[in-house]
Amino acid sequence: RLLLERREVAALEQALQGQREDLGQRLERLAQRRRRLAQREEQLQDLILKFNAFLEAVVARQERAQERADKARAQAAERDAEVSHLRQELTELLRCRERLAQRLRSLRSFGEYLRAVLARLGRFQDVPAMVAHFEELAGMRALLAQREEARQEQVAQGWERLRRNQEEAGSELLRTKDELRQLRARLEAARQDVLPQESLRAHSQSAATQKTLVLGQIKLAVLNLFQAATTRLKIPVNVALEDTEAQLDMVLLCMQDLTATCAELRPGQLGPCPPRLPVATSHGGARVALSQE
Known part of the structure; x- marks a missing residue:
């Protein structure tokens, strides 16, 4: 029985070993398949990348071609434009050429006329010089006309300024006349107010004039008395003609x-005489010497 069990165990081990070997082989085949799948996946990835690059290149070529x-x-x-x-320019140029040709045909008679004028004048070398001269004259004429x-x-502006100045002067003259009338009215009113004062001042001036005349007469009388006394008595004096007070003294x-001299000469005929003053006296810085006769 033990032997039988051993045989069964050995058979089981052999079967298990066979299964193990079979499983190892299957695992090996599976690993190989996995490696092949990984390689194929890598190849597919490369193919996909290459295809994407190809598509991008195709799209870029299409875009460049479209551009x-x-x-x-x-x-x-x-x-085309x-x-x-x-x-259009050619058409316009042809039309312009046709117009110029027509104008040239129409101006041909003028050219002949200009050549005839050139031959008659004899001052210019050719027609362009003559035309340039007349164009210069025309320019000068236009310039003179412009001036x-x-x-x-300028003359019109001057007349306008003169008219404005005359208007302003007229307005100013009217204002001045109004102011003059107002000033005359004020002057007349002031004159009416000042008339009594003027009459009073005239009376004062008249009185002052009379007093001045009287004072002048007094000064003249004093001067005459002074000159008569000093001349008669032969008294040397140093008194100014305007110093009336010194002359009176x-x-x-x-x-x-x-008076003193008369009293000394005729003591019985004269009344009392005033006291005799000193022979020499001074007045206002002027010294006077009296001589006794």
Whole structure:
């Protein structure tokens, strides 16, 4: 029985070993398949990357081709527009050429006339020189006309300023006349107010004039007495002609001296005499010397 069990165990071990080997082989095959799948996946990734790069390159080429096509279409449109513009310019130039040809045909008679004038004048070398001379004259005429117009404008402005100045002067004259009338009215009113004062001042001036005349007469009388006394008595004096007070003092001294002299010569006939003054006296810085006769 033990042997039988051992045999069963050995058979089981052999079966288990076979299963193990089979499982190892299967695992090995599975690992190989995994490695092949990984390689294929890597290959697929490379293919996908290459395909994406190819697609990007294709898209870029398409975009560049589209851009080139757009540029070509734009250039073609520009060339078409330029061609159309050039055709229009050519048409205009042809029309202008036709007009110039017609004008040349119409001006041919003028050219003949200018050549005839050139031959008749004989002062110019050719027609362009003559035309340039007359164009210069025309320019000078236009300049003179412009200057004359400017001068006329200045004259008009001057007349306008004169008119405004006259109006302003008239207005100022009217205002001045009004002010003058007002001032005259004020002057008349002031004159009416000042008239009593003027009459009073005239009376005062008249009284002062009379007093001045009287004072002048007094001064003249004193001067005459002074000159008569000093001349008669031969008294050397140093008194100014305007110093009336000194002259009057001198006359009084002379009178006192004469009175004293008379009293000495005729003591019985004269009444009491005033006291005799000194022979020499001074007045206002002027020294007077009296001589006794």
